[in-house]
Amino acid sequence: MVDPITQHQTHLQTTTNINTLQSETSIPQSPPSLDPKHYISQLFKCRNLNQITQVHAQVAVNGLLLHNLTLANKLLYIYVQHKAVIDAHSLFGVMTEKDPVSWSVMVGGFARVCDYLNCFVTFREYVRSGECLDNYTLPLVIRACRDTMDINMGRLIHHVVHKFGLHSDPFVVAALVDMYAKCGAIDDAKQLFDKMPERDLVSWTVMIGAYAECGNANESLALFDRMREEDVIPDKVAMVTVVNACAKMGAMHKARLVNEYIWRRNFSLDVILGSAMIDMYAKCGNLDSAREIFDKMREKNVITWSAMIAAYGYHGKGREALELFSSMLTSGVLPNRITFVSLLYACSHAGLVEEGLRIFNSMWEDHFVRRDVKHYTCMVDLLGRAGRLNEAFNLVEDMSVEKDEGLWGALLGACRIHNRIELAEKAAKALLELQSQNPGHYVLLSNIYAKAGRWEDVAKIRELMTHRRLKKNPGWTWIEVDNKIHRFSVGDHTHGWSKEIYKMLEMLIEKLELAGYVPDTNFVLHDVDEELKQGMLYSHSEKLAIAFGLISTPEGTPLRITKNLRVCGDCHTFIKFVSAIAKRSIIVRDANRFHHFEEGACSCGDYW
DNA sequence: CTAGGGTTAG
Numbered sequence: 108m109v110d111p112i113t114q115h116q117t118h119l120q121t122t123t124n125i126n127t128l129q130s131e132t133s134i135p136q137s138p139p140s141l142d143p144k145h146y147i148s149q150l151f152k153c154r155n156l157n158q159i160t161q162v163h164a165q166v167a168v169n170g171l172l173l174h175n176l177t178l179a180n181k182l183l184y185i186y187v188q189h190k191a192v193i194d195a196h197s198l199f200g201v202m203t204e205k206d207p208v209s210w211s212v213m214v215g216g217f218a219r220v221c222d223y224l225n226c227f228v229t230f231r232e233y234v235r236s237g238e239c240l241d242n243y244t245l246p247l248v249i250r251a252c253r254d255t256m257d258i259n260m261g262r263l264i265h266h267v268v269h270k271f272g273l274h275s276d277p278f279v280v281a282a283l284v285d286m287y288a289k290c291g292a293i294d295d296a297k298q299l300f301d302k303m304p305e306r307d308l309v310s311w312t313v314m315i316g317a318y319a320e321c322g323n324a325n326e327s328l329a330l331f332d333r334m335r336e337e338d339v340i341p342d343k344v345a346m347v348t349v350v351n352a353c354a355k356m357g358a359m360h361k362a363r364l365v366n367e368y369i370w371r372r373n374f375s376l377d378v379i380l381g382s383a384m385i386d387m388y389a390k391c392g393n394l395d396s397a398r399e400i401f402d403k404m405r406e407k408n409v410i411t412w413s414a415m416i417a418a419y420g421y422h423g424k425g426r427e428a429l430e431l432f433s434s435m436l437t438s439g440v441l442p443n444r445i446t447f448v449s450l451l452y453a454c455s456h457a458g459l460v461e462e463g464l465r466i467f468n469s470m471w472e473d474h475f476v477r478r479d480v481k482h483y484t485c486m487v488d489l490l491g492r493a494g495r496l497n498e499a500f501n502l503v504e505d506m507s508v509e510k511d512e513g514l515w516g517a518l519l520g521a522c523r524i525h526n527r528i529e530l531a532e533k534a535a536k537a538l539l540e541l542q543s544q545n546p547g548h549y550v551l552l553s554n555i556y557a558k559a560g561r562w563e564d565v566a567k568i569r570e571l572m573t574h575r576r577l578k579k580n581p582g583w584t585w586i587e588v589d590n591k592i593h594r595f596s597v598g599d600h601t602h603g604w605s606k607e608i609y610k611m612l613e614m615l616i617e618k619l620e621l622a623g624y625v626p627d628t629n630f631v632l633h634d635v636d637e638e639l640k641q642g643m644l645y646s647h648s649e650k651l652a653i654a655f656g657l658i659s660t661p662e663g664t665p666l667r668i669t670k671n672l673r674v675c676g677d678c679h680t681f682i683k684f685v686s687a688i689a690k691r692s693i694i695v696r697d698a699n700r701f702h703h704f705e706e707g708a709c710s711c712g713d714y715w
Numbered sequence: 716c717t718a719g720g721g722t723t724a725g
Contacts, residue, residue, distance in 0.1 A: 184716065211716045243717045250718080281718045312719040347720040354721095382721040413722040420723095448723040455724090484724045516725045547725090673725090699725070 143171055143178040150185045156194070159185055163198070173203055180208045187216035196225075205236070211244035218251045226251045227260065240271045246282035253282075258290035277303070281310045288317030308339055316348040324356035325585075325592060343374045347383050354387040357669035357696045360590050362391045376404055382411045389418030392667050392694040392701060409443050417449035421700040423710045425457025444476055451485035455492060456700060458714070463489045484514045491521020492714065496530060512542040519548070523555045524714075531555045546577040584648035585669045588659045595651040604655060611654040612645060619684045627677040649678045649695070657689055665692040673697050673715070683707050 146166050153159045163182060166172040172179055179202050186195035199205075199213050210233040217226035230248045234240065245268060252261035265283060273279045280303055287296035300306070300314045311334045318327035331349050334341070341349070346369055353362040366384065374380065381404040388397035401407075401415045412435040419428035432450055435442065442450075447470055454463030467486055470476045483506050490499040499521060503514065515538035522531035535552045542548065549572050556564040572578075584595050593602065602608060616624075626644055649670055656666040674682075674697040686693050687707035695702040703710035 180716080187716090208716050215716065241717090246717050276717095278718050285719070307718090309719050314719095316719070342719095344720045351721075377720095379721050384721090386721070408721095410722045415722090417722060443722090445723045452724060481724050488724070513725050518725095520725060551725095 141169060141171065143175045146171065146178055147181050150181055153185060153189075156189055156191050159189065159191070160194070163194075173201075176202075176204050176206060176209070179204075180206070180212060183209060183212045183216075187212055187219060190220055192216045192220050192222065205238070207238060207241045207244065210236075210238065211241070211247060214244050215247040218247055218254070221254075223251050223255050230264075234267065240267065240273070242273055242276040242278050245273060245276075245279045249279070249282040249286050253286040253289045256290055258287070258292060261286045261290060275304055277305065277307050277310060281307075281313050284310060284317065285313045288313070288320060291321065293317060293321045293323075306337075306339070308342060308345060311339055312341075312345045312348050315345070315352065319348065319352040319355050322355070324352045324358075325594075327352035328356060328358065328361060343377075343380060346372075346374060347380055350380070350383040350387045354383070354390040356592070357391050357585070357667070358587050358592060359391040359393065359667050360587050362387050362393075364590070376400070378404065378406045378408050378411060382408075382414050385411065385414045385418065389414070389422070390696065392696060392703075394418060394422050394424070407438070407440065409440050409446060412440055413443070413446040413449050416446060416453065420449055420453030420456060422703070423456055423701070423712075425453045425459045425462070428453035428457075429459070429462060442474055442476060444479060444482070447474075447476055448481045448485060451482060451489065455485055455489035456711070456715075458493065458712075460489060460493045460495070478508065480508050480511050480514055483508065484517045487514060487517040488521065491518060492524060494525055496521055496525060496527055500530060510537070510541075512538055512545070512548075515541065516548065516551075519551055519555075523551060523558070526555070526558060528555065528559055528561075543575065544577065546572065546579050549577065550579055580672060582648050582670065582672045584652040584671075586652040586656050587667065588656065593652070593655060595648040595655070597648050598646045599648065599651055602651075602655065604658070607658055608651055608654045609646075611658050612650060615654060615657075615685065615688075616645060618688055619681065622684055622688060624680065624684045627680060644677055647675060647678050649674060650681060653682065653685060653693065657685075657691070663690065665694060667694045667696075669696045671698060673699060674702065679709065679713070679715075683709055 146162055149162050150159065153162065159182070163172075166178060166182070172182070179198070183195050183198055186192070186198065195213065195216050199209065202209060210229070214226055214229050214233065217223070217229060226248065230244070233244065245264070249261065249264055252258070252264060261283070268274050268279055268283065280299060284296045284300050287293070287299065296314065296317050300310060303310060311330070315327050315330050315334070318324065318330060328349070331341075331352070346365070349365055353365055365387075369380070369384075376384075381400055384400045385397045388394070388400060397415065397418050401411065404411060412431065416428045416431050416435075419425070419431065428450060432442070432446070435446075447466070450466055451463055454460070454466065463486065467478070467482065470478055470482065483502065486502055487499045490496070490502065499518060503510065503518060515534050518534040519531055519538060522528070522534060531552065535548065538548050549568050553565050553568040556562075556568065581596060586593050586595075595602065599605070649668060652668045653666060656668065660666070674695055679702070682693055682695065682702075682704050684707065685691070686704035693704040695704065700711065700715060702715070
């Protein structure tokens with residue numbers, strides 16, 4: 108049996124010989140048709156697949172292709188550029204000689220058309236070919252792991268990286284950090300990042316984005332500051348990542364600083380940066396600034412429009428969202444499914460039932476956008492809030508797309524508003540079958556029972572949660588004061604000003620009660636963990652944050668707070684009273700939407 | 716032939 112490698116080498120030798128022989132026998136002044144450079148420049152001029160195939164045929168016939176690796180690689184590359192990966196692969200198959208460039212073009216080609224299976228298969232062949240791996244192919248295949256969320260493959264390739272001594276290459280490591288982060292292994296990402304001998308701008312950007320992605324926007328912003336301290340100068344892409352972190356964090360002050368920096372650096376407001384900034388301002392509670400950015404942008408695409416429509420939606424401005432949608436259609440930008448989710452959501456949170464129904468029915472007929480489960484979820488929410496629960500239920504029963512936990516969750520939420528216990532039990536059953544590990548679902552059902560005074564059922568749910576080892580998600584509230592973010596949990600005593608905060612809270616509650624505030628103990632009774640204890644109601648994280656905001660900012664300053672869960676009913680009432688008595692406008696971002704409190708009223712109309 | 720960027724329900 109002949110060793111394949113020896114065979115391969117013999118073969119190579121033969122072709123080299125032929126090559127020499129040919130150049131010896133050919134005319135000294137070779138005509139353009141035998142000059143590889145001639146074909147390479149021809150290839151770059153190709154504008155369609157047909158032209159590429161023609162050049163391919165010519166070089167195959169005159170024998171140039173098999174003996175000129177540069178030419179073959181270029182041809183391979185041009186095929187991949189035109190997404191003709193099948194043609195590329197058949198050329199790849201007949202290439203007698205391959206170098207790292209050929210392999211990386213082929214591996215990258217499969218990744219480009221999302222054919223990850225062949226991407227990995229080709230990479231494995233590359234490794235087995237004994238050819239040396241380089242820092243071109245590895246980032247490509249690592250990114251394929253990220254895009255398929257295949258962390259096991261990612262770890263495997265990480266080993267390969269070590270084997271080839273490429274664990275210090277900035278391209279390779281940045282790709283690995285990104286892969287770990289997007290696969291949810293933030294600790295592995297951080298560890299790699301910390302060990303990097305030299306962190307360049309891209310690795311910083313990847314790491315900053317990684318933290319924002321995993322929900323730790325705070326750390327993300329801290330990392331950005333550290334990067335600046337190390338004199339790494341951010342570019343526009345880095346700024347988009349930071350803008351994104353500000354949006355997730357809801358950090359208004361930081362947002363302003365970031366905007367100022369972008370302006371100072373003269374970064375042009377392109378469609379991506381602009382869209383990100385709209386999102387940032389809107390999620391920091393400043394709809395006007397978001398709109399200013401929107402109006403300033405010269406190029407707007409579907410994402411820009413959708414971001415602005417969504418912003419109006421979660422600020423409770425349904426009419427504005429609808430108006431913007433018609434302008435969008437007038438301007439010729441086609442809506443996509445996300446545009447419709449944002450639009451229906453806006454209708455639902457503004458109580459625009461008929462408009463929502465009209466849009467829902469027109470999606471496919473007028474705009475060729477298919478309804479998916481999220482659109483149905485918005486409709487369930489829309490009908491449910493309006494008390495039309497039977498219609499919502501019928502919609503769910505008749506729909507032909509697959510139902511998910513979000514859909515049942517919306518139905519359950521609507522049942523809570525309207526105290527529909529039997530429907531709630533039906534929805535909860537379906538919900539828990541799909542997702543039995545989410546404590547939020549149990550809490551919601553328990554709240555429904557509590558509101559109806561069915562304490563035995565409340566106890567049953569609590570028992571079930573204990574049995575399944577589920578704990579209610581901890582609630583956090585953030586408030587930004589003097590460019591610093593302060594975080595509070597329920598009953599928090601860790602803040603430096605804790606004493607003053609509780610004193611303030613005591614005074615506030617006294618004043619509020621005189622003004623007619625009655626604590627809603629319902630919200631104490633159906634909490635499932637420590638919050639159960641009497642008095643805990645007074646120290647909900649949003650109340651602490653507000654008390655702190657009142658003592659740490661000048662009179663009349665608006666307070667902006669962010670909460671990771673939905674604001675509780677008692678806190679909602681409490682904040683309404685505070686806005687009137689302390690004469691402050693208070694802007695609360697909860698897990699779902701914004702509440703603008705002003706003079707004793709909330710923009711959500713107590714309907715959230 | 717390489718790495719990093721924006722919108723969506725509950």
